[in-house]
Amino acid sequence: MATSGYIVLPLYSFSGNINENHSIPDNMAKTYVSLSDSSRIFNLDEVVVVSQPKESTYLRQQPLASSIFTSSETGKLAVRNICDLSSFVPSFQMPSYGSRLTSSMYIRGIGSRVNNPAVGIYSDGMPLLSKSAYNFHIYQIDRIDVLRGPQSTLYGMNTEGGLVRVYSKNPFTNKGTDLHIGVGNHFYRNMEIANYSKLSHNTAMSVAAFYNGQNGFFRNSTTGKRADAYNEAGGKIRIVNQYSNKLTYDFIADYQYVNQNAFPYGMLDLSTNKTASPSTNRESGYRRNMLNSAFNIRYTLPGITLNSTTSYQFLSDRMNMDQDYTALDFMHLSQKQLQNGVTQEFAAKGKLKNWKHTSGLYGSFQWLRTDAPVFFDQDFTNAMGQTIQSAMYNAMVGAMSQKFMNIPGMTEDGAKAMAAQAIERAGGVSVNSLSMSVPGLFHTPQFNLGVFHESSFDLTNRLSMTIGLRYDYNHVKIGYSTSALMNTTVNVMGMEASSRLRSILSHETCNSFNQVLPKLAFTWKLSDNGSNIYALVNKGYRSGGFNIQMFSDILQSELRANSNEAMRSDYDIPHTNEDYAKINSTISYKPEFSWNYEIGTHLNLFNNTVQADFSAYYMKIRNQQLSVMAGTYGFGRMMVNAGRSHSCGLEASLRGNAFSNNLSWSLTYSYTRSVFDRYSEDVNGTTVDYADNYVPFIPQHTLSAAADWTFALSDGCIKSIVVGANTTMQGKIYWDEANTFSQKVYALLGAHADINLKRLTISLWGKNITDTHYNSFAFSSNATGKKMYLAERGMPLQMGVDLKVHF
Structure with a gap:
């Protein structure tokens, strides 16, 4: 959807969006195009222009499938994080999996619940290193891009499915103070404040802060407390210095804190697909402190632009989970992570008459310590x-x-x-x-280095060719110190005896992975209005690594196998180099890689009143990484390589304006068929073949539609009234590799009404206003010794009112 009143500016000249509350630099004023007398729309990346260190072309002119959202659109859709946004992007799924820790994203059937992500996130030019940082609060943003399909040539590993780019508002192109206050049912509350100001003629600064919270919708039937209440807060600062016409410095730091009751899983009735209320004897929760900071430098020379991005990322969190998910006191987990990460990227892009090129060097180091003891409680012992x-x-x-x-x-x-x-x-x-106790301490540092180049040549006036190549090196290491201890006191025919059975694992191992990531694409310009078709083949991959979630399972298996020794006396289970070699083989998994074959088109139709984007793709995935329950006991999830699979599908996006821009609308649809070609596993001594089964967690169909009507008022204090509605649909989603249970197709309805005054906007909004029952996640567990099916219910009816003031 496009917003009336915007202007079009050159890509290189401006960063930010323009509306009546924001100023336009004097030397750019002559470049605007008025939209007030037309229903024509323009590419959103022409409207909201941001600094792009690697691309020299608008997204819809590049040979890839993408979606763009401005701050105006995310506001109308009540988007506060990427989970909210994903419902409006074809082939994109980011469901709630119980906490901000488990922020899994899937695009085109590629993704996973744990370990390495398949979709990357760049926030203000910095690549977020930890998947635990992906689900963050979005506020005071200019634009969000979602790029679908492998982006590995320019962006490296873990962008095999796609890439999300988030851009904060630029203090040079915004001014004044924004204040947002919101309240909703179940005492949802939100407050944001931001100030944009110039410190001098060449330096501008913005500061912003937010608080967000809710009392929760689902009550734990055992404890009587809400299972999904949360509070979060944070602040960010951005300082931009345009030292000269050639040199620009840009510093940004974003701190966020969240404390939430987590994992509101209830028993799932497979016959009715209804999910009971959570019922655990222990409270589950997640708390996170996170700081992401970046320093960007851009230097412009004749024919070339140099960019440097340096980032430091810090994350400290704690997760508590009732790991049997029942009122029984079987086991619980307390996991703490401490991450420090640095990245450095240099990029140089240039543009000659018939040649556009980008070259760069990327490096990152992530130091991660995880303390993850598992506690076995009274009912288990x-x-x-x-x-x-x-x-x-x-x-x-x-x-x-x-x-x-x-x-x-x-x-x-x-x-x-x-x-x-x-x-x-x-x-x-x-x-x-x-x-019994199973303490565990794990150090898992990672180092990544990438060298890349991409060129685009105009072969004719209509035909262009894009070629790219990246070399990516990744080194992963694990150092583990964990143990299992079982103390037993028994009475044997009137005599009391005590024994101790212990297994200690302490070792280090590492792996290195190399990948060459090529890209070849052709784009045919259909007309001078920007319409084009393209064909693309490229390679994507995500790194291999080590599982830490399954060590408790390994240790418990050892205790069980040696339990007879404990009946005689104290016993320490010995470990040889051969034993450690077997353990290292068990906990490691290989990189996943894929080849993507894609055709698509970007069309500007009906005198530029409608934009249509279509794409069709086929992806071959090898060494597919799949999240499964760990081993014998199922005390946690682990990553395995599930052989081969393929994913194919169709994507369509349309948006437009009509009736002198009073009506803005959008429509998206995608079909995804992601199935195993070769995958089997041993279940209780029997080989189970999953070939031709659907890959779990991937919706086969997604659909979204949104429309807004603006009533312009010329008299009085009310300037306009905007009413809008949106709907999203997705399904069928299988929850396991055997395709034994699933979520059927479901649809959600949202609506909003905005009253726009000169400085104040009053917004009424609602989500899932039909109160549709659905499950956002489901799984099976054997933690109590018998198979259970559990699920997390999707959010029910939500409604509220927001006040937005600019002064």
Whole structure:
């Protein structure tokens, strides 16, 4: 959707959006084009121009599929994070998975719940290193771009599915103070304040802060408390110095804090697809402190622009999870992460008559420490104690009955009965106490280096060719220090005995990965109004690494296999170099890579009143990384390489203006078919083949539609009234590799009404106003010893009012 009143500016000359509250530099005033007397629309990246260190061409003129959202559009759609935005982008899925920690994104069937992301995020020029930082509060932004398909040539690893770029408002092109206050049902509350000012003729600064919170919708039926309440707050500062016509400095720092009740999973009834209220005896929660800062330098020479981006990223968080998801006291997890990361990127782009080119060098280092102890609680230890007691009792009965069999005429059953009586008369066998603990400390540093080049040549007046190549090197390392300890006190025929069974794992290992990432594309310009068609082939990949979530499963398997040793005396399970080699092989996973074949078109239709974008793609994925429950016990998720799969689909986006810009509308649709070509696993000694099954968590269909009507008022204090509605639809979504349970197609309806005064805007909004019941996530678990199905309900009806003041 386009917004009336915008002007068109050259790509290189301006950064920011223009409206009546914002100034235009005098030397640019002559470049504007009035839109007030027309329903024509323009590319949004022509309207809201931002600094692009790598591209010299508008997005819709590049051979790729993309979506662009201005701050005006995100406001109308009540977008406060990328999860909200994803519903309005074809093939894009970023559902709520219980907390800000688990911020998974899927584009075109590529994505995962844990470890390396398949979709990257650049925030104000800096690549976010940690997937735990992806789900952040979006405010005071100029524009958001979503690029679909591999972006690995220019942006490197972990952009195999696509890329999201977020741009903050520029203090040079905004002025004054913005104040936003909002309130909604279940005591949703939001407040933002931002000030944009010039410190001198060549320096401008912005400062902004926000608070956001909600009391939650889902109540824990065991504790009686809300399972999804949250509070978050933060602030950011940006300073831009245009030292000269050639040199610009840009510094930005964004701090955010969130504290939320998390993982509101309830029992799922497969027959009705209804999800019960959460019911855990322990509260689950997530708390995060995060700072992302970047320093950008741009230097312009004749025919070439040099860019440098240096970033420092800090993240400290803590997750508490009731890992059996029930009112039973089986086990819980407390995980803390501490991350420090730095990135440095140099890029040089140039433009000659028939040649556009970009070259660059990228490097990053991420230091990450994870403290993840697993606690086994009373119901678990009682169950294990009963298992040990039964095993000891049966062993003693068997041994004694063999002696009684020597009595003449004694039967086997009689001998066992006599042995059981003797044991009972002597005091029996019982486990008086049992305790278990699994502490774990993990260091997982990563280093990444990339060298890239991309050129675009105008072969004729209509035909252009784009070629690109990147070399990417990634080094991953893990140092782990973890153990499992089981202390047991038993009574054996009147005598008390204690034993200790312990397994200690302490080791380091590393892996390195190299990838060459090519790109070849052709673009045919259909007309002078910007319409074009393109064909593209390129390669994407995401790095391999190590699982840390499955160590508790490995250790518990070792304790179980050596439990007989603990019946005799204290025992420390030994580990050889061969044992560590097997463990390292178990916890590691390989890089995933894919080839993407794509055709598409960008059309400006009906005298530029409608923009239409269509794309069709086929992706071959190898060594597909898939998130599955860990091993024997299923105490956490781990990444495995699921063989081969392919993903193919169609994407369509339309938007336009009509009736002298009183009506603005948009429509998107995508179809995604992502299936396994080769993947099998061993389940209880039986090989299960998942070939031709759908890859889980990927919606097969997505659809969105939005329309806004503006009533312009010439008299009185009210300048205009805008009413709008939107709907989103997605499904079917399978939740497991076997495709045994799923979420059917569902649709959500939203609406808003805005009253625009000179300095004040009053907005009424609603989301899911039909109160549709759906699940945003579901999974199965064997944590209690029997299979359970659990799900997280999607958000029900939400409504509220926002006040926006500019002065």
